[in-house]
Amino acid sequence: MITGTKVNMRRVEERDIPTVTNWLNDPGFTGPHADFPTQITELDLAKRVLGPVNVLEWTDYVIENQNREAVGWACHYIDSLNFNWHEIAYAVLPKHRKQGYATEAAQLLIDYLFMTKDIPRIQAKTNSTNDWSIKVLENANMKREGALRKAIWVKPGKWADGLIYGITREDWAKPRLLKA
Numbered sequence: 001m002i003t004g005t006k007v008n009m010r011r012v013e014e015r016d017i018p019t020v021t022n023w024l025n026d027p028g029f030t031g032p033h034a035d036f037p038t039q040i041t042e043l044d045l046a047k048r049v050l051g052p053v054n055v056l057e058w059t060d061y062v063i064e065n066q067n068r069e070a071v072g073w074a075c076h077y078i079d080s081l082n083f084n085w086h087e088i089a090y091a092v093l094p095k096h097r098k099q100g101y102a103t104e105a106a107q108l109l110i111d112y113l114f115m116t117k118d119i120p121r122i123q124a125k126t127n128s129t130n131d132w133s134i135k136v137l138e139n140a141n142m143k144r145e146g147a148l149r150k151a152i153w154v155k156p157g158k159w160a161d162g163l164i165y166g167i168t169r170e171d172w173a174k175p176r177l178l179k180a
């Protein structure tokens, strides 16, 4: 469990697989700026969560608020095995948005990854139109590093430009939320 002040993040377990699969297949959850199509089966998620081989170290979390309600999902994974680039992603259920949950989840993942891995940077990608996600990344002290032209396939079937954000270990300096 990764413990914050507004949210806690616990690893997705076998019992969460149907719920999290439904979330990830629901356009209301993934939103209009996310990759399309992003359908996933329970078996795909089970392999990622329970399987013995996970070369990308893909790790899924349920975000819970202080009432222990499940309010969203987050993950980290290796985006480039060559360079050991670790990337974060997140989504919050519509009725729980705008309460700082995604911001805190991103900050917690950044603290956790820098504290547990010998890596120089953490990154995230987003659609250039995803204003709320951009705010989350900037709230988490990530810096815009570049544009990814025609990188994200979105509804109703067109390529959208993306943005890449990153935070270096020097930018981070010390944990913001997690205790050392």
Ligand SMILES: CC(C)(COP(=O)(O)OP(=O)(O)OC[C@H]1O[C@@H](n2cnc3c(N)ncnc32)[C@H](O)[C@@H]1OP(=O)(O)O)[C@@H](O)C(=O)NCCC(=O)NCCS
Pocket: 029, 030, 031, 032, 033, 034, 089, 090, 091, 092, 093, 096, 097, 098, 099, 100, 101, 102, 103, 104, 125, 126, 127, 130, 131, 132, 133, 135, 136, 139
């Ligand atoms: C993007 C997303 C994760 C933000 O989650 P959240 O828990 O609402 O984010 P936060 O509460 O931390 O808010 C971050 C900022 O966005 C603003 N914001 C969030 N939702 C908003 C809304 N509906 N209207 C206006 N502003 C909004 C917040 O006010 C906050 O701004 P501030 O820092 O100036 O106060 C959520 O909208 C979502 O799940 N979207 C679909 C999935 C997605 O796009 N994920 C990111 C993929 S890169």
